[in-house]
Structure formats: C-alpha cells, structure tokens
C-alpha cells in the first residue's frame with residue numbers, strides 16, 4: 100500500500116520518464132492497441148517494433164501501447180516520441196513499414212514522410 | 220482551412236483534432252492503459268486525494284452540481300443532483316454503479332474510455348463513493364467487450380495493489396471496493412432498473428419507477444448509477460473547478476460530449492467537442508464532409524431512441540435541449556451521417572427492427588406495439604400501404620410512447636416520428652406513388668434498360684439470375700419477374716444505359 104507522498108513520487112518519476120515537462124531520456128514508440136487498432140492489424144506492428152529493437156540491440160528506445168486516439172481510418176497508428184522533438188504520427192502502417200521507420204527515423208533521425216499523415 | 224496540400228507529421232495538427240477539446244478522452248491514445256503509473260503521471264488519482272484531504276462529501280457534490288455536468292448515458296440528468304438525492308437517502312449500505320453496457324449500435328466511446336483510460340472510471344467511482352457514503356461499487360459491462368473487461372480488471376488490480384481501492388485507502392480511513400459484472404448484451408439491460416436486476420442475478424427486466432435508484436436501487440439500497448463518459452469527466456472537474464467546466468458549452472449543457480461519427484462521412488471516428496458546436500462544424504470541418512460530392516440529407520443522433528436531423532437544422536448548436544426540441548435526442552452520442560442515397564423510411568425500419576428484437580416483452584405496448592410498427596413499415600417499403608396506414612401508424616407511435624413501461628419502449632417510436640416529421644414526402648412517395656426516391660427499398664425498385672443500350676451483351680452475361688435477354692447490337696430487356704434487384708447490370712454497363720425506375 101502506498102501513501103499519498105509515494106503517489107506523488109510516482110507521478111514525478113513517471114512524468115520524467117514520459118517527458119511530460121522536460122525532454123525524456125528515452126525515445127518512445129507507442130502503438131494504438133485498442134479493439135479498433137487490433138482489428139486493423141496493430142498487434143503485428145507492435146510485435147515487429149519489439150523484435151526490431153531487440154534484434155538490433157537498440158538502446159534507449161521503448162515500445163509501448165496506448166488506447167484509441169479516435170481516428171478509425173488511420174489505424175494501425177503509431178506515435179513516435181523522440182526526446183526534444185515534436186511527436187510524429189504514423190498512419191495505416193503494417194509490419195512491413197517497421198524496418199524503414201527504425202532505420203531512418205529511430206536510428207537516422209529523419210521521420211519517414213510517406214507513412215505520416217498528410218492533409219488538405 | 221487552407222486548400223494547399225501540406226504535409227503534417229502529427230495528428231494534433233489536423234482539422235479533425237483542432238476543433239476538439241478532450242476532457243473525457245484526455246488520456247485515450249496518450250497513456251498506457253495497463254500501467255497505473257502513467258495514469259498517475261497525468262494527474263491521475265490527484266482528484267481523489269484532493270477530495271479525501273481537503274473537501275467534505277457535500278463539497279464534492281456541490282462542485283459537481285455547480286459544474287452543470289449532466290449524464291452522458293442518454294437521459295442528461297444532472298449528475299450532482301443525482302448524487303445529492305442518493306447521499307440524502309437513508310440506508311445502512313449504499314452503492315455506486317457504472318453503466319458500461321453501451322447498447323446503442325454504432326456507439327463505442329465508452330469502450331474507448333475503458334480500453335484507453337480505465338483508471339479514470341475507477342477514480343471517479345471512488346470519489347462518488349466518498350460523496351454519497353458508499354464503500355462498494357460495480358461496473359456493469361457487456362461481455363462482448365473482452366479487451367475493455369481485461370484492462371479494467373488489470374486497472375482494478377493495480378489500484379488495489381497501490382492501496383487506491385480497498386480498505387483504508389492511502390491511509391485515509393476510507394474504504395471503497397470495486398467489482399466487475401458482465402452483461403450478456405441485451406439492449407434493455409442498459410436501462411437502469413434492468414441493469415440492477417441483472418447485477419442482482421435476476422432477469423434483466425425493468426422495474427417500475429418510482430422508487431428511483433437513489434432511494435431504492437441495487438439490492439434495494441440507495442444507488443448512484445452513471446455512465447462511463449459521465450465518470451470520465453469527474454476527476455477533471457474536481458481538479459479544475461466547476462467554473463472551468465461550466466465555461467464550456469451552452470446555457471443548460473456544460474462541458475463536452477463525445478460523438479461516434481459514422482455513416483457517409485470522410486473522417487469516421489470518435490470526436491469530443493464542446494457542447495453547442497454546430498452540426499455543420501462537426502460534419503464539414505471535423506468530419507471532412509460527405510464523400511463523393513454527395514448531398515447531405517440527415518444526421519441521426521440518439522440511436523434507436525433518437526431521430527433524424529434534416530438539412531434545415533444544419534446550424535443547430537448541439538446540446539441536450541436543442542436536440543429534443545427538434546425531435547431527436549443526444550442519446551449516448553452516436554452520430555450517423557446520411558446522404559441522398561439513404562432512404563429515410565428504410566432507416567426508420569432499421570431502428571425498429573432493432574428495438575422490436577430487443578424489447579424484453581414485459582409490457583404489451585412495447586412488445587406488441589413495436590411488432591405492429593415494424594409491420595406498417597414493411598407494408599410501406601413494399602408498396603402495400605395506403606394513407607390510412609400512415610395515419611394509424613402515427614397514432615400507434617404516440618400510444619407506445621405514452622404507455623410503455625421503460626425508456627426502450629417509450630423512445631422506440633422516435634425514429635419513425637422524426638422521419639415522418641421531416642421527410643413526409645418520402646413516406647408519401649412510397650405510399651402513393653409506390654416509389655422509393657433513394658432507390659433503396661428493393662420491392663419498389665425496378666431496373667430498366669434504356670435506348671442508350673448498344674447491345675454489347677455484357678449485362679446479360681453478368682446477371683446472376685439470367686434475367687436479361689437480347690441479341691448482339693439490339694436493345695436488351697430485363698424480365699422483372701426474374702430480377703432480384705442486385706444492381707450488378709447497372710454497375711457493369713459501360714454506356715450508362717441501365718437506370719433505376
């Protein structure tokens with residue numbers, strides 16, 4: 100059981116990890132894994148990111164999950180939080196897009212334009 | 220909106236998001252729903268700590284009352300008032316329940332909250348428990364939502380581990396425990412008294428009200444029941460204050476509402492917008508308009524209990540009272556857009572098929588009445604109705620509304636009444652001219668080959684039932700007795716020679 104003080108400590112610690120107030124120390128790849136995301140094939144995307152990070156022994160990058168962001172037609176949807184940079188949203192991606200995103204964005208620092216959202 | 224095509228790298232920059240304001244969905248898609256620490260990072264459980272340490276139960280209720288929050292499950296009853304009634308009721312035991320039945324076809328906002336931010340519901344229910352003096356809660360959730368059930372259970376377990384649920388929460392001396400109860404997905408089990416019967420292990424049938432749940436609810440004890448989305452607003456109101464919340468919205472509807480946008484619209488999905496946003500903004504800006512350059516015909520809100528909003532009300536500010544004034548209702552937040560290809564009689568029939576199927580059968584006006592209503596609609600859509608039938612159908616609608624026992628029956632005629640009100644000419648076309656203007660009702664539909672036919676024989680080859688005859692280079696004909704109205708011929712003709720008649 101936690102005390103109120105401990106809850107506040109968890110809050111501070113996790114805010115640092117997620118980079119809420121100041122740049123985080125790690126890059127986060129977040130895959131939308133609600134029912135809608137899973138139905139459109141997000142689970143293999145999640146697994147592919149996990150596998151790629153592990154196999155290439157990439158440090159300081161975590162792969163996580165989130166719920167539904169509300170835009171059905173863009174699922175599977177992946178958000179990439181690189182510390183100190185604006186969030187990049189990849190849409191309608193399949194597991195086959197993962198290696199390119201890892202190579203060019205996560206390792207190379209350049210978002211892969213063709214998988215990001217374009218609007219009129 | 221700029222017409223230049225520009226590349227954006229984040230969803231937050233799109234028109235879809237810019238017009239939204241997210242309170243209930245604040246954490247959905249942001250945090251890991253299976254990690255309590257991430258919820259805590261975004262001010263999770265801070266409202267509970269605030270309530271426990273610096274507010275009396277009455278002060279909590281006063282803030283919720285002053286915020287103007289109304290129930291998001293359909294009825295729009297003021298949440299603070301409901302909590303006050305339950306607090307004031309005498310009882311040795313009280314309960315806090317959450318309605319996560321989400322029976323409205325097309326709605327999925329409650330699922331999104333439970334899958335994306337389950338702790339928001341847990342925290343709010345615990346706050347409600349403190350406010351009304353309850354130490355036990357139940358979440359009633361449909362078994363068809365396995366992922367939501369799983370994440371909610373994980374969240375409950377984590378909250379217990381941290382001492383945020385259970386006995387002596389955070390060493391404050393307060394207790395609150397939470398359990399999940401699975402529903403089997405009957406629409407009527409979303410009705411509050413049927414829901415309580417179901418949690419008690421009885422048949423999911425409504426019971427007469429009064430007594431209201433605030434007086435005699437679950438296990439005959441005073442009970443607060445709120446919807447998932449209603450709860451998802453609570454912690455933010457406690458943290459940011461009643462004024463912050465009531466600064467958004469219209470005079471009588473405060474805050475935001477989540478809508479499930481669907482139907483003939485470019486951007487389908489979940490949108491959370493301030494109350495009072497116009498239908499035009501929702502459809503044209505957030506929703507990106509209607510695909511294929513088609514014409515807007517109606518927006519359906521309120522699901523099987525609601526109605527259709529015609530183009531003349533395109534600039535209506537969406538809130539509880541405005542929707543009721545034009546014969547629809549907020550309901551849980553389904554918003555289905557229809558274009559010129561939708562037949563409004565067919566839409567009414569679709570919803571009646573649903574309510575007739577879901578009627579629990581306990582009272583006659585609903586059990587028999589919805590059956591009769593559906594028969595009238597079938598008669599109309601097959602071209603066998605006369606003007607007297609239309610009149611009789613309308614009076615039956617009012618009879619059901621006035622005499623059904625619960626909300627399901629009382630609102631079941633709404634889709635019929637609202638389409639009759641705004642699209643009377645379509646009903647008349649079916650009844651008088653035996654025509655379906657949208658070309659949807661198959662029994663009134665006829666495919667005809669015009670003189671534009673070049674005699675290419677393609678349609679005759681494509682027709683699955685061999686209804687088309689004709690020789691090369693001569694105009695073909697359709698045997699109406701054989702035709703099953705599948706439309707394949709019309710789609711396949713390269714000379715647009717086949718039309719709906």
Ligand SMILES: Cc1cc2nc3c(=O)[nH]c(=O)nc-3n(C[C@H](O)[C@H](O)[C@H](O)COP(=O)(O)O)c2cc1C
Pocket residue numbers: 289290291292293294295296318319320321322323406407408409410411412444445446447449551625626627
């Ligand atoms: C037939 C019928 C079905 C209902 N289904 C739901 C439902 O699925 N979810 C819900 O929250 N409320 C539903 N309601 C409304 C509930 O009875 C109740 O008013 C609501 O849960 C109260 O919570 P609120 O004040 O927070 O909206 C339904 C009502 C009727 C008559």
Ligand code: SF4
Pocket residue numbers: 407425577578579580581582583585586623624625626627628629
């Ligand atoms: S109105 Fe319909 S659902 Fe409600 S009690 Fe009567 S039969 Fe059952």
Ligand code: SF4
Pocket residue numbers: 666681682683684685686687697701702703704705706707708709
């Ligand atoms: S509508 Fe279908 S069944 Fe009728 S003539 Fe055309 S292809 Fe044949």
